[in-house]
Amino acid sequence: MAISIYPITGLGEIGEGVRLGEAIAGALARNNLTVLKGDIIVVTSKAVSKAEGRLVRLDGVKPSPKAVKLARRLNKDPRIVELILKESRRVLRVERGIIITRTKHGIVCANSGVDQSNVPEGYAALLPKDPDRSAEKIAEQIEARTGVKPAVIITDTYGRPWRRGQVQFAIGVYGLNPILDYRGKPDTYGRVLKVTEIAVADELASAAELVMGKTKMCPAALIRGYGYEVGFVGAKYLIRPLKEDLFK
Amino acid sequence: MAISIYPITGLGEIGEGVRLGEAIAGALARNNLTVLKGDIIVVTSKAVSKAEGRLVRLDGVKPSPKAVKLARRLNKDPRIVELILKESRRVLRVERGIIITRTKHGIVCANSGVDQSNVPEGYAALLPKDPDRSAEKIAEQIEARTGVKPAVIITDTYGRPWRRGQVQFAIGVYGLNPILDYRGKPDTYGRVLKVTEIAVADELASAAELVMGKTKMCPAALIRGYGYEVGFVGAKYLIRPLKEDLFK
Numbered sequence: 325m326a327i328s329i330y331p332i333t334g335l336g337e338i339g340e341g342v343r344l345g346e347a348i349a350g351a352l353a354r355n356n357l358t359v360l361k362g363d364i365i366v367v368t369s370k371a372v373s374k375a376e377g378r379l380v381r382l383d384g385v386k387p388s389p390k391a392v393k394l395a396r397r398l399n400k401d402p403r404i405v406e407l408i409l410k411e412s413r414r415v416l417r418v419e420r421g422i423i424i425t426r427t428k429h430g431i432v433c434a435n436s437g438v439d440q441s442n443v444p445e446g447y448a449a450l451l452p453k454d455p456d457r458s459a460e461k462i463a464e465q466i467e468a469r470t471g472v473k474p475a476v477i478i479t480d481t482y483g484r485p486w487r488r489g490q491v492q493f494a495i496g497v498y499g500l501n502p503i504l505d506y507r508g509k510p511d512t513y514g515r516v517l518k519v520t521e522i523a524v525a526d527e528l529a530s531a532a533e534l535v536m537g538k539t540k541m542c543p544a545a546l547i548r549g550y551g552y553e554v555g556f557v558g559a560k561y562l563i564r565p566l567k568e569d570l571f572k
Numbered sequence: 573m574a575i576s577i578y579p580i581t582g583l584g585e586i587g588e589g590v591r592l593g594e595a596i597a598g599a600l601a602r603n604n605l606t607v608l609k610g611d612i613i614v615v616t617s618k619a620v621s622k623a624e625g626r627l628v629r630l631d632g633v634k635p636s637p638k639a640v641k642l643a644r645r646l647n648k649d650p651r652i653v654e655l656i657l658k659e660s661r662r663v664l665r666v667e668r669g670i671i672i673t674r675t676k677h678g679i680v681c682a683n684s685g686v687d688q689s690n691v692p693e694g695y696a697a698l699l700p701k702d703p704d705r706s707a708e709k710i711a712e713q714i715e716a717r718t719g720v721k722p723a724v725i726i727t728d729t730y731g732r733p734w735r736r737g738q739v740q741f742a743i744g745v746y747g748l749n750p751i752l753d754y755r756g757k758p759d760t761y762g763r764v765l766k767v768t769e770i771a772v773a774d775e776l777a778s779a780a781e782l783v784m785g786k787t788k789m790c791p792a793a794l795i796r797g798y799g800y801e802v803g804f805v806g807a808k809y810l811i812r813p814l815k816e817d818l819f820k
Contacts, residue, residue, distance in 0.1 A: 327782055329575040417818045424818065432734035441768065442759045481768070485733060485819040486680035487741070488812050489751045489771030491778070503737045511690045512585075512789050520689065520729070523737030524782065530739070531779035533770065534575055534798050541760050550782050564736050570665045570672065571733040571819050 325549050330357060331535040332365075332544040338374040345465020347375075348544055352470075357546060359472045364547040365462065366532035369451055369480040369495055370442055371543035372458050378450045379443055380407060394418065404438060407448055411436035427451065430563040431495060433482045451480065455496025456558030463498045475499035475552060478559070479529040485571065492533040494525035494559045501555030502526075502562050523562055524552065573797050578605060579783040580613075580792035586622040593713020595623075596792055600718075605794060607720045612795040613710065614780035617699055617728040617743055618690055619791035620706050626698045627691055628655060642666065652686060655696055659684035675699065678811040679743060681730045699728065703744025704806030711746045723747035723800060726807070727777040733819065740781040742773035742807045749803030750774075750810050771810060772800065 335351045338344065348365060352358070359365075373379065387395065387402035391409055395402035398421050405423070409415070412425035416432065425436045429451070437451040452458045459476040467473035478496030483489070494502060502525035510516055532545040583599045586592065596613060600606070607613075621627065635643065635650035639657055643650035646669050653671070657663070660673035664680065673684045677699070685699040700706045707724040715721035726744030731737075742750060750773035758764055780793040 325783075326579070327577040327779075329577075329779075331574070419818050420816070422818075426734075441763065442761060444761055445763070481770070484771075484812075486674075486812050486817065487771060487774065488810050489769040489774070491771050491774050493735070513690065513692055515689065515693070521737040522729070522781065523732075523735060523739050526735065526737070526739050527778035527781055530775035531575075531577075531782060533775055534772065534779060535573075562736050564732075564734050568668070569734065570667050570670075 327549040329531055329535050330546045331542045332546060333542050335543060338371050340377040342375045343465050344375045345462040346469055349466050349469035359466060359470045359474050361472055364475045364477060364528060366477045366479060366545045368543040369478050370449055372452045372478055373449045376452055378452060379447045380450060382446055382448060404448055407438045408436045411438060411450055437480055456560060459496040459498035477525055477529055492529040494529040497525050497559040501553035502559055525559060525562060575797040577779055577783050578794045579790045580794060581790050583791060586619050588625040590623045591713050592623045593710040594717055597714050597717035607714060607718045607722050609720055611722045612725060612776060613722045614725045614727060614793045616791040617726050618697055620700045620726055621697045624700055626700060627695045628698060630694055630696060652696060655686045656684045659686060659698055685728055704808060707744040707746035725773055725777055740777040742777040742810060745773050745807040749801035750807055773807060
């Protein structure tokens, strides 16, 4: 069966307090799309951050001496560095203007996900506090409006250590199993697969980016036809446990 | 515009010497699919390796003393370790039964991409020698059969250092620009984006995996409706230059 990915356009600017699931249900209707059982809704973390009031006015940020020092070294705004440090649990690398951190969620990424693209001048966006819970709320709001509860994925754009360019990762997941576990299943020769676990939530996030883009004012997509496994462990399950980390 | 991803089934077992582009064109016809201008064909590296005779009979592999020693430490088949070392340019990490290497192509991955899943007992598959050239040949063969030259992506399944599970990466690309460069373009607030380059070939590879799966005998997919930028730099452009590597 084929998979289809639809952009959800016409959401407009997301203000603080917007109920994102309701806004998406409305935009879907205007796009002549109906949510069907088994559909997946993908939303960027930037949209969620805006709706949840996670935009910070830089004028109100007082950088610590540590942030000031690091900012000078990296030629960055010390208020941004302050936010990056505050959102982090640990700093892993500092180089070429980038601070690689492990965030309070446990995600390893550049600049703790603190980002100024697609936010108003003088503001920075922090990641949602609990993206798995945000995904669940969006699913509930869509169900309240349409009678169908979709799976929901919240995404963010991250680099990879040995690959050029960035891809979308799933940082919040509701309703689907983020990892498809093939271990113990036979391959086409009957040999039992030993180590194959596929991070399908990350693959779905990347697939959705293909219709969302960066400059097109389209922070959401609908994926239809992917037969996912129902699951409720959330995107936090995608974080590799520290003891398995070969690249600390 | 929506994107559609179709599995290309019925390719059957790929033997050495099979002209993969022709086989795909045949399978598409049997699936009632016509290649249209702008379509992307995605093929697993395993299928390409089989067609190009990159299966190695383990009985014929003589492990070096170095491979024997490493194999003992990791509890692996010394002949497999010999192949991993032979395919590598450099060993980055050795831990928990996994050898992380930089391959001769420059790709950083587990076990140099040497793999025994979905290959006959007693054999191991090596990655294609020149996956960008393999992708080009597949495109040419499809054009010869159908009159339309699609973009082609060859994929392999890789882990990521801080994420559980694996996703598909593009290791061979023909006809499309693997990176979409947003640098210098305005965001929705007119602010110029500074660092956003999206690895669309990797996102397309991940999207295709959603219909291909691991155990379903479906090593190819067709992606329709993604308006790619034409480009010929190949998947090698996705490899981050060594001087930019923060995690050597």
